[in-house]
Amino acid sequence: MLEATQLQLSKRLKDIELVMPAGRFVHLLGPNGAGKSTLLMVLAGILQPQVGQVRLNGRYLGDYSPPALAGVRTLMEQNLQTAFALSVKECLTFYAPQLGIPELLEQALEIRQFLSRPLNTLSGGEQRRVQICRTLMQLWPAITSGRALILMDEPVQGLDFAHQHRLCQLLVTLADMGNMLVVSHHQLNLAQMYGHRIWLMSEGRLVADGSQQDVLNETTLTQIFQCGIRICTDSEQNRLIQTYL
Numbered sequence: 001m002l003e004a005t006q007l008q009l010s011k012r013l014k015d016i017e018l019v020m021p022a023g024r025f026v027h028l029l030g031p032n033g034a035g036k037s038t039l040l041m042v043l044a045g046i047l048q049p050q051v052g053q054v055r056l057n058g059r060y061l062g063d064y065s066p067p068a069l070a071g072v073r074t075l076m077e078q079n080l081q082t083a084f085a086l087s088v089k090e091c092l093t094f095y096a097p098q099l100g101i102p103e104l105l106e107q108a109l110e111i112r113q114f115l116s117r118p119l120n121t122l123s124g125g126e127q128r129r130v131q132i133c134r135t136l137m138q139l140w141p142a143i144t145s146g147r148a149l150i151l152m153d154e155p156v157q158g159l160d161f162a163h164q165h166r167l168c169q170l171l172v173t174l175a176d177m178g179n180m181l182v183v184s185h186h187q188l189n190l191a192q193m194y195g196h197r198i199w200l201m202s203e204g205r206l207v208a209d210g211s212q213q214d215v216l217n218e219t220t221l222t223q224i225f226q227c228g229i230r231i232c233t234d235s236e237q238n239r240l241i242q243t244y245l
């Protein structure tokens, strides 16, 4: 279980309270500057709030040693790091020396074809897939035993549509194994289709916390994103969210 109480950090986080049981995949949504990346860094224990605490499985983050915390939680940050001319294989084995690419990750991310290539010669979307793979391999023993906290900041950025869906299906599978996932992005239809819960942020506050049905409605989304939102139903009764100005 992940719990946060009264998180405050200057104007970036204001009185955030949240609880997430094991086995959940939460979409973290909100306009630019709403505080999503800041919240992810605080939940990861990388950034300290001025007020408030985060507990992971009953223990305050500060009570974990750095290696113990690194063994149960991972944060994929937004920026692609391509400064070093490492091969994809070197990049992956640096984080998980004993491990080949797990089949579940390969199916979703299709990395093996790039293994011998220098990371900085891959396209943006290809690099993103490697970055996701590396983030998850770093924690793979905890993930396979269903006790990982996986935090991702805009992992779908740059992915083509098929890989966006494959990634979301993978994240659902990881949640079904018992892991906890908090994933920020700007894709309302992916949030509608996959996962269990929506955390909606605006101006440093958690302004909605609920199911897709509860949170992803025209009134709330229009007000928070300051954009036209239309929700319709297709011939198979799927809800589709359209945005317009």
Ligand SMILES: Nc1ncnc2c1ncn2[C@@H]1O[C@H](COP(=O)(O)OP(=O)(O)OP(=O)(O)O)[C@@H](O)[C@H]1O
Pocket (backbone or CB within 6 Å): 012, 030, 031, 032, 033, 034, 035, 036, 037, 038, 039
């Ligand atoms: N290091 C920093 N120092 C001070 N303010 C910061 C810092 N980093 C971010 N901010 C500010 O904090 C607010 C929240 O930023 P954050 O990056 O968490 O937003 P976000 O919801 O992730 O946005 P986006 O969708 O654009 O990625 C913004 O107003 C931002 O300008």
